[in-house]
Amino acid sequence: MSNKEIENRAIAFVLTHELAAGRDAHDSRNLQGSPVDVQSYDLATGRTLLIEVKAFGGAGRGDFLWLEENQVEALEGNSDGHIYILTNVRSENLSDIQLLDLTGEALHKRLLAKRPKAYFEVPLPTAEYDRLRAKAAPAPTESGAAFALKVLRAVTVLHDRGYHRIRFESVIAPTGMHVRLAVGREQEMTSGFPQHEDLERTAFISVGGEELAARKFADTMVPAWWTPEMVADQILTALPPVEPTTDDPEYVCRLAEFLKRASAAGETPVTDDGDRRP
Incomplete structure (x- = not known):
């Protein structure tokens, strides 16, 4: 299962979870200006939950939560911000998947402990990848x-x-x-x-x-x-x-x-x- 498949599976799980909770949720990953993965409208209160989804193929225990700058700003500035941590998404047994809801004071505390990271995205076109693969060194051997x-x-x-x-x-x-x-x-x-x-x-x-x-x-x-x-x-x-x-x-x-x-x-x-x- 690829990372994209894990992500899509997690989003589907979250949308179903929100529906069961009586909320009207939408996949907002491709929505212009949306800083989070899911926006969920609470019909009872009229409030909109901003939900960033972090999917782990396994337990994800002790791992880091990677957030972009605009995501941090959105979650810090919204009392209805959530990070849904989906665990064991790769499992064939769907009952193994769990949704961990990091929100409120616990989320605020985690965000205060954030550490900035700077990186550059370097494109690697498929043609260049194939060229490199053709010249790839074989696995080392020994007598x-x-x-x-x-x-x-x-x-x-x-x-x-x-x-x-x-x-x-x-x-x-x-x-x-x-x-x-x-x-x-x-x-x-x-x-x-x-x-x-x-x-x-x-x-x-x-x-x-x-x-x-x-x-x-x-x-x-x-x-x-x-x-x-x-x-x-x-x-x-x-x-x-x-x-x-x-x-x-x-x-x-x-x-x-x-x-x-x-x-x-x-x-x-x-x-x-x-x-x-x-």
Whole structure:
């Protein structure tokens, strides 16, 4: 659903709401001189409500309300000014949509807290857009070795955060064509590379030398442009619960040295075949 579709859906919701409240409302977005989206005439009082509609595809909680200068002036100078905040407009379940009415003293207080912003509208004709799109740079890629080093760096990031019991293991596949990587809690890695029954509780991947824009790892597609810090966050999300313990500095130092050697070599990091420790 596009932004325009969300806006139109919200306006339709507001017009129906006003009708149910006994008011005669009109979409005034294209009305010359109208500073707001909807003008609603109260048949009982003879007063006209000025309603600016702010539509959010989701909850919109904690977001900003963007107003133009003439809209602020209209709402500040009219006791019947309203900002209708429509939430969850993108939802397929229409009962999820809610109308939040910001008006009266609450609206006045919010307007007093406004912060001016200056911007320029730069037109981008469709012909220019198409020209740029034809020359668009493809998504960045990285080799299997580069991805493996990034995962290794991500584990050292977790160690820096205190998660000393997160382990990194990498072994060459029997075919010799791929390297298998696994990151997990110590209890899943007690005998080195995790056993088959433990793999589902680890972040596991098999990498080769191909250049790819993204790889499936830690329950998501990890794009080449992700940083080790972002990969570290995803690893924590994918693994079973783990607490920072900061109680194994020996392993932390050993893995940091292993990263240093692997980075200098520029090759896929492979842990020792003997005790499977870096």
